[in-house]
Amino acid sequence: MTEHVAQATGIASWAWLLIAFPALGATILLLAGKKARGWGHLLGSATVIASFAVGLATFLDAVGRSPEERVRELHLFSWIPVQALQVDFGLRLDPLSLVFVLLITGVGSLIHIYSIGYMAHDQEHRVGKANEERSRFFAYLNLFVSAMLILVLGNGFVTLYFGWEGVGLASYLLIAFYQHRPAAATAAKKAFLMNRVGDLGLAIAIFIMFNRLGTTQYTEVFSRAGEFTQPELLAIALLLLLGACGKSGQFPLQAWLPDAMEGPTPVSALIHAATMVTAGVYLIARSNPIYNLTPDGRLGVVIIGTITLLIGCIVGCAYDDFKKVLAYSTVSQIGYMILAVGLGPIGYALGIMHLLTHGFFKAGLFLGAGSVMHGMNDEGNIRKMGGLRKHMPITFVTWTLGYLALIGFPFLSGYYSKDAIIEAAFSQEGWRAWVFGGAALLGAGLTAFYMTRLFLLVFMGEERWKKLKSADGRDYHPHESPLTMTVPMIILAIGSVAVGFLLSKGNTLATWLEPALGELQEGGHGPIPHEIVGWLVLALSALGALTAYLIHGRKSVAVERPLKVAFPIRAARNDLYANAINEAIFARPGTWLTRALVFVDNKGVDGVVLGSAALLQGSSSRLRRMQTGFVRSYALSMLVGSVIVMAALILVRF
Numbered sequence: 001m002t003e004h005v006a007q008a009t010g011i012a013s014w015a016w017l018l019i020a021f022p023a024l025g026a027t028i029l030l031l032a033g034k035k036a037r038g039w040g041h042l043l044g045s046a047t048v049i050a051s052f053a054v055g056l057a058t059f060l061d062a063v064g065r066s067p068e069e070r071v072r073e074l075h076l077f078s079w080i081p082v083q084a085l086q087v088d089f090g091l092r093l094d095p096l097s098l099v100f101v102l103l104i105t106g107v108g109s110l111i112h113i114y115s116i117g118y119m120a121h122d123q124e125h126r127v128g129k130a131n132e133e134r135s136r137f138f139a140y141l142n143l144f145v146s147a148m149l150i151l152v153l154g155n156g157f158v159t160l161y162f163g164w165e166g167v168g169l170a171s172y173l174l175i176a177f178y179q180h181r182p183a184a185a186t187a188a189k190k191a192f193l194m195n196r197v198g199d200l201g202l203a204i205a206i207f208i209m210f211n212r213l214g215t216t217q218y219t220e221v222f223s224r225a226g227e228f229t230q231p232e233l234l235a236i237a238l239l240l241l242l243g244a245c246g247k248s249g250q251f252p253l254q255a256w257l258p259d260a261m262e263g264p265t266p267v268s269a270l271i272h273a274a275t276m277v278t279a280g281v282y283l284i285a286r287s288n289p290i291y292n293l294t295p296d297g298r299l300g301v302v303i304i305g306t307i308t309l310l311i312g313c314i315v316g317c318a319y320d321d322f323k324k325v326l327a328y329s330t331v332s333q334i335g336y337m338i339l340a341v342g343l344g345p346i347g348y349a350l351g352i353m354h355l356l357t358h359g360f361f362k363a364g365l366f367l368g369a370g371s372v373m374h375g376m377n378d379e380g381n382i383r384k385m386g387g388l389r390k391h392m393p394i395t396f397v398t399w400t401l402g403y404l405a406l407i408g409f410p411f412l413s414g415y416y417s418k419d420a421i422i423e424a425a426f427s428q429e430g431w432r433a434w435v436f437g438g439a440a441l442l443g444a445g446l447t448a449f450y451m452t453r454l455f456l457l458v459f460m461g462e463e464r465w466k467k468l469k470s471a472d473g474r475d476y477h478p479h480e481s482p483l484t485m486t487v488p489m490i491i492l493a494i495g496s497v498a499v500g501f502l503l504s505k506g507n508t509l510a511t512w513l514e515p516a517l518g519e520l521q522e523g524g525h526g527p528i529p530h531e532i533v534g535w536l537v538l539a540l541s542a543l544g545a546l547t548a549y550l551i552h553g554r555k556s557v558a559v560e561r562p563l564k565v566a567f568p569i570r571a572a573r574n575d576l577y578a579n580a581i582n583e584a585i586f587a588r589p590g591t592w593l594t595r596a597l598v599f600v601d602n603k604g605v606d607g608v609v610l611g612s613a614a615l616l617q618g619s620s621s622r623l624r625r626m627q628t629g630f631v632r633s634y635a636l637s638m639l640v641g642s643v644i645v646m647a648a649l650i651l652v653r654f
Helices: 010-014 017-036 040-063 095-127 134-153 157-175 182-213 218-223 230-248 256-262 265-274 276-286 295-316 322-342 348-375 393-406 413-426 431-459 483-517 530-553 567-573 575-624 631-653
Strands: 072-082 085-093
Touching: 010 040, 010 072, 017 040, 017 134, 040 095, 040 134, 072 157, 085 095, 085 134, 085 157, 095 134, 095 265, 095 276, 095 348, 095 483, 134 157, 134 265, 134 276, 157 182, 157 230, 157 256, 157 265, 157 276, 182 218, 182 230, 182 256, 230 276, 230 295, 230 322, 256 265, 256 322, 265 276, 265 322, 265 348, 276 322, 276 348, 295 322, 295 431, 295 575, 322 348, 322 413, 322 431, 348 393, 348 413, 348 483, 393 413, 393 431, 393 483, 413 431, 413 483, 413 530, 431 530, 567 575
Parallel strands: none
Antiparallel strands: 072 085
């Protein structure tokens, strides 16, 4: 039976402006080109701020309604009316999509404002002339925001897929913004190709839905999910998970995310911390009616999240690149979210809660990293920093609050969201509690270690940069960033402190999300009481931070990292050989298969066709030589033929 969803009226009927504003901004800026140098950044920021205003009004309108009335749809037009395939382009305005709208447009507005100051300095330093490419950058940011809003607001899987591919395109353009640099171009291609692997899984899942149900709209797919067989449910769940792995940088498709740091820092904050990489979490949470029917599918999600959070933590301990450490931190924290939503009804709301708190403190951490690099001649090596707290006080305070929120310092945002996920993991039965809960607990300790290491090497200790020069030969003169950069950082830091408490108080977020995710269920008791788990998380986090201090905080740090290190450290520095493994398992066999098929095509298929043509051409050429035009030649041929025929007749008779 099809789920009944009310039609959007009133303020909600204007929700299409959420997408229209940034899409219009991107269109104008791309068409205007160089003419938008002087005002492109202002238009790009204004469109996202306008979208946030519409989103906030729509959200407040939903708050004033009963839970049953908060799930609404806005039909815009018939998109694909092709016989049995009828796809309407519409928006689903429910509690889940609206919290994503506020995150995307709210944090996105702050990052746009930050980008005004960051890109002015960046372009002046790189090109020698401010605003040279800034309008194009803001056009790509607007394109990304509009595509991301389509992804979370779409009322069906095909609409979601349209936005899914749109953010992939925008991500490619933004990562490759410095396209003159080979590393940036390579990183963009890597991200694009690895995401196509995940997108293939999502596309096949949509095909299965349509083949079985004849529709891809959420209302019908979710209400008729019981019509799928168990093998079909498991296949859909795993294929959706593959799509999530690609977009959210999860194992085995996590290798593209750290390389994506080649893009400008605001890109890292917007796409690879607060929005795009959370699309996989959104996809699984949105598809909860399917995952609720397949325990094996949920188990696969939990396994992937657990493996990924450990990979991110381990590799994050070994890097010296500021943004790459934060990138692997993102890989790890998204792993926590995937783990949470894989737990089912006891974890959907917890995963979304950590997604929201992470959006604040991780965006703030990335913007802080950009501020540091802004004041350090674009230097990203943390071994060349140190003692910056005195020279960049605002950046230091805001970044410190984000760092404390991430490691789960008591009463900051991460304390409420990440700890709840670890407790839920320990509420599982049997071996699952020890494996998944233990891995999540270990990840908390490792997170505290590598983030404290990062904090100490950048802001504390000796000022190692005084003895060095930047890559272009200039002396380092660290300084605080302009207000356009520091004000967004301050707002995000406030969110890093308060958002977790506000969302968890009285299960505020879980109650709000019930119409979309169902009621938050209490987990089992598990082998360890929740109170003990909470104390274990604090103890292990404190141990990780203390270990980092003992190693990096009490003695001088070498500017050049040691070359001779133990195998575990060497493996972590090489991303646990993820690139080598992917190349050995997928890339090289694919290359060999392609070469073999090309050989078969050239020598086999083409050989038969071209060989037959050559045989006929050669034969006809030789037969043509027999046509001399002389009567005596034809008479001789007739005589020879007659003799052969007579001889054959005589042989047959005798």
